[in-house]
Amino acid sequence: MSILFDRRAFLLGASTLGASLATPSLLRAATPTVSGDRFVELRPAPTTAQLFGPSYGTTDVWAYGGSVPGPEIRLKAGERVRQRLVNGLPQNTAVHWHGIRIDNAMDGAVGLTQDPVKPGGTFDYDFVAPDPGTYWYHSHDRSWEQVARGLSGPLIVEDIEPWIGLEGAATRELTVALDDWLLRPDAKIEEANFGALPEWAHAGRIGNVFTVNGKIGSELPVRAGERLRLRLLNVSNARIMPIRIEGHNVKLIALDGHPVAPRDASDGVVLTPAQRADIVIDCLSKPGARVPVMLDAGRDQWVDIATLVYSNEQRLPDWESDIRPLPMSMLHALDIDGAQRETLTMEGGAMGSLTRARLNGVDRDIEELVAAKRVWAFNGVAGDLDEPIFRTQRGRTVHLTIRNTTGFPHGIHVHGHHFTILSRNGVTDPHRDRRDTVLTVRDEVVEIAFEADNPGKWLLHCHMLEHQAAGMVAWFEVG
Ligand code: C2O
Ligand code: CU
DSSP states (O other): OOOOOOHHHHHOHHHHSGGGGOSSOOOOOOOOBOOOSSOEEEOEEEEEEOOSOTTSOOEEEEEETTBSSOOOEEEETTOEEEEEEEOOSSSOBOEEEETOOOOGGGSOOBTTTBOOBOTTOEEEEEEEOOSOEEEEEEEOSSHHHHTTTTOEEEEEEEOSSOOTTSTTSOSEEEEEEEEEEOBOTTSOBOOTTTTOHHHHHTTOOOOSEEEETTBTTEEEEEOTTOEEEEEEEEOOSSOOEEEEETTOOEEEEEETTEEEEEEEOTTOEEEOTTOEEEEEEEOOSOTTOEEEEEEEOSTTOEEEEEEEEEOSSOOOOOOOSOOOOOOOOOOOOOOSTTOEEEEEEEEESTTOOOOEEEETTEEEEHHHHHHTTOOEEETTBSSOOSSOSEEEOTTOEEEEEEEEOSSSOEEEEETTOOEEEEEETTEEOSSOOEESEEEEOTTOEEEEEEEOOSOEEEEEEESSHHHHHTTOEEEEEEO
């Protein structure tokens, strides 16, 4: 059966496709992969997924372990992840463990920290995950294609002391992987756009269908009176996702894995691609209620992407107390005064002012850059990886001023480190959040700082994956 290519229906399932989605719980059960002393196989391969309800066609995807998103990997902070990548794809690949302050050799950055893994080849990833929090893993080779085809999954590093169940903490938690797919009317992945310059030079691959945990119109079962922790992850290529839950107070408790002092986010929490947000909601609707989870699809056009489905069970007694914060991470104080100062100036893209940039070590004009599909630049270089953008010594604080001189928003990700957001456009950030990916809008100047405590070669790139491929990538070295 083909899908009516009505934009509204497509943008969301829930209202228009509602009837066909009235199936039992569509929530994919988490299949925790506990890493002990042995390696667990992580096999990316072509398969099919039932993104829509059962009366629709399947979608050919590439998936880890046969499912989109891939299997949830769960461990405690300080434990090891041991995963054997076995490449079942028709292309080279590698896995990046996004946000983990990882051993450099395990970072999965093809061309910088490891060679690509050929079809049929294997690579053993073996590393300690030092910090509790919500993380994820994804392909880091042709990621603009491989992530769009489905190659990502959650990586949950549990709190050292169990937090769930403590006075004021949540009573339960759910992982909520948010994705955006560009599909054709027959539910197959739109392949014609892969590598297309217009997409690369504009906002990146923006989809026409939203999934939550790999399903359109997911139903998330809840019970009245629960205090629920939702681990939200944006695993899309390029879509910025403002998320809101109808009629529920939302409290933010962590960003990109880092605990924050609980604060209100009922108006919406914004996740740029690769960002995570842990939120807590009190489920105070009546038994049997159905509550939409909504996403702003652009210009304040909120669409339903999933439903909290209240069971008919009797309401649990309410928590009286304020939300208990997650244990704060112990961090070195940053030496801002003595910091090494660096600048990252972003240029390029459609309607941008980029006229020249360096590519393969040679200064090129815009026609040559367009011909090579390198239409964005960091500090005048369109994605060359032969030289680092800067070098620093271990233990030094790096103060990075990020200037977005383009006409588009960008989410900048730093590998192997967590940074503090100091200011935006000269105004001190009131929260000083710690993150691994930061959103910058056009004409914005964002100052961040981090302790370069992890030796090795680390990528720094835009996580709109088409922008990364088209020049928004660089690296730095910690000696
Ligand atoms: Cu999740 Cu280099 O990225
Ligand atoms: Cu970008």
